[in-house]
Structure formats: C-alpha cells, structure tokens
Amino acid sequence: MSAPLKGKVALVAGATRGAGRGIAVELGAAGATVYVTGRTTRARRSEYDRPETIEDTADLVTEAGGRGVAVPTDHLDPAQVRALVNRIADEQGRLDVLVNDIWGGEKLFAWDTPLWEHDLDNGLRLLRLAVETHAITSHHALPLLLRTPGGLVVEVTDGTADYNGGNYRVSFFYDLAKASVLRMAFSLGHELGPRGATAVALTPGWMRSEIMLDAFGVREENWRDALDKVPHFAISETPRYVGRAVAALAGDPDVARWNGQSLSSGGLARTYGFTDLDGSRPDAWRYLVEVQDAGKPADTAGYR
Numbered sequence: 001m002s003a004p005l006k007g008k009v010a011l012v013a014g015a016t017r018g019a020g021r022g023i024a025v026e027l028g029a030a031g032a033t034v035y036v037t038g039r040t041t042r043a044r045r046s047e048y049d050r051p052e053t054i055e056d057t058a059d060l061v062t063e064a065g066g067r068g069v070a071v072p073t074d075h076l077d078p079a080q081v082r083a084l085v086n087r088i089a090d091e092q093g094r095l096d097v098l099v100n101d102i103w104g105g106e107k108l109f110a111w112d113t114p115l116w117e118h119d120l121d122n123g124l125r126l127l128r129l130a131v132e133t134h135a136i137t138s139h140h141a142l143p144l145l146l147r148t149p150g151g152l153v154v155e156v157t158d159g160t161a162d163y164n165g166g167n168y169r170v171s172f173f174y175d176l177a178k179a180s181v182l183r184m185a186f187s188l189g190h191e192l193g194p195r196g197a198t199a200v201a202l203t204p205g206w207m208r209s210e211i212m213l214d215a216f217g218v219r220e221e222n223w224r225d226a227l228d229k230v231p232h233f234a235i236s237e238t239p240r241y242v243g244r245a246v247a248a249l250a251g252d253p254d255v256a257r258w259n260g261q262s263l264s265s266g267g268l269a270r271t272y273g274f275t276d277l278d279g280s281r282p283d284a285w286r287y288l289v290e291v292q293d294a295g296k297p298a299d300t301a302g303y304r
Helices: 018-029 054-064 078-092 120-145 161-166 172-195 210-215 220-228 231-235 239-250 265-272 284-292
Strands: 009-013 033-038 067-072 097-100 152-156 198-203 262-264
Touching: 009 018, 009 078, 009 120, 018 033, 018 054, 018 067, 018 097, 018 152, 018 239, 033 054, 033 078, 054 067, 078 120, 097 120, 097 239, 120 152, 120 172, 152 172, 152 239, 161 172, 161 284, 172 198, 172 262, 198 239, 198 265, 220 231, 231 284, 239 262, 239 265, 262 265, 265 284
Parallel strands: 009 033, 009 097, 033 067, 097 152, 152 198, 198 262
Antiparallel strands: none
C-alpha cells in the first residue's frame, strides 16, 4: 500500500464528524499521524448532542493506515489550543498540515432570516465558533508548522470565492462566517508564502455528513432514497471526497502553486485524478451554477 504521507504530522481541528472526520481518515489512509480535536468525546457531548466522538475518528484514522490521536479541545479557549500545540511539539517535533475545520454553528443560524430578526446571541456565537476559533488555532499552531519547510494550511469553508462573492448564503451570520474563512486563507497565503508554507481555502460540495443524512432520514447505504424529495441531492458527495482533496494537496510537492486560492473538492478531483468512494467525481459547484441555480431539472450527467 502506498503511504505518501508517512512521517508527516497533521492536526485536523474540528474532526468529530463531517468534513473533519473525512479529512482525518484520508490523511490517515495516506500514512500520516493525525491529531483530531473536538468537544464531543466518549465521556462528554457538546451542545450538538450527537453520538460521533473524536475517539471514534481517531480509531478510523488508525484503521485506515495512519495513527490517530484524539485530543479533546475547545478551540475558543487559547490555553487549551496552546496546550494542544505544545503536546504535538513535544511528541512529534513538527506539524506538516493544519486543517481548520472548526464550525459548530449548525443549530445557530436561521435560513433566510434578516439580521434584525435573527437571534443576536446565536449569530454572535456562530461567528465566534466559525471564525474566532480558526484565528486562535492558527495563531498557536503556525510557529510549529513553520519549523519544517513545505507546510500546508487548509481553511475549510462552504462555497468558493467566486460563488460566494456573487451569492447570498443562507443568512447574514452564515454568509459572513463563510466569507471570513475564505479571506483567512487569502491573508495567510500572503503571510505564509514567503516563509515556505502554503494556505488554501477548500470547500466540499453538497456533503453527505452524518447530520445531513439524518435530516433526510437516510443512511449512506440508501442515500438515493432522498432524491424523490430533493432531486438535486444527486450531486452530493461523501466526507471522504474532500478528505482525498486534502490528502492530494498534502502529498503534492508543488502545492505552493495553490497558495492563497479558493479550491473545491470537485475541482481538485479533476486535477489530481481522485474519486469519491463510489468511483464518481462529483463537481457540485459547477453543477450548482449550471443546473440547480439555472432552474434546470436535476441531471448529474457530465457532473459526476
């Protein structure tokens, strides 16, 4: 088995479920040691009150061929993040990949609700969880990442810079959070590039996360049963697809060509040649513009 990331060390911040879990597992499948963080453990749940835990994610990383290390961390607490990075430095002496996937806002935004009608406490909490956490984590982790040339920072968001630049996304607070993460990657690219590292923003497409599958009343094994009610869900992808995108970037000796850019799982699949677990190659953001937003009937021919 090929292990292109053997000897590499990654931190996936926000790896309890969804994209973070998919990314952690694929980095493990490529041979990396992956530190996975989150607030839900086997002993305690976050306010999401869901069954997925960081220990489960770490086990999946190890089963995939890497080494998973679960570290409970609240990324709004600088002291906890500092302790996390110090532990990685003590145990590994390096950090090659930082993935900022911290979100936690799923229950905090209201669709199509204007700012003045939106719950203010929820909106501000969303911004803290989705934006402040990324800044705190990067502040403490980047000095370690910069010790070794060629480091990679991946800021996970929802939507490409092109799409979000011209489209209102869900609500004021959601839109602001996702735009902020895109800009973080751009800014970090300017700061890291001259110092030998690379920063990118990366978005999955319509992702079949655990929460999304539950919302549609399906499982991964029968996800197509949801298409009768939500036909455009046909373009959806597993969390492992964006994981393969991160693994491809981390294994690319010329990754600096992407510095500061906004990328998508579907776009990178065309460049690097990887597929989703079912062998398909969904390109959700192109589909969204050309089919869904254009008002055309659901048809994924040519898009996966």
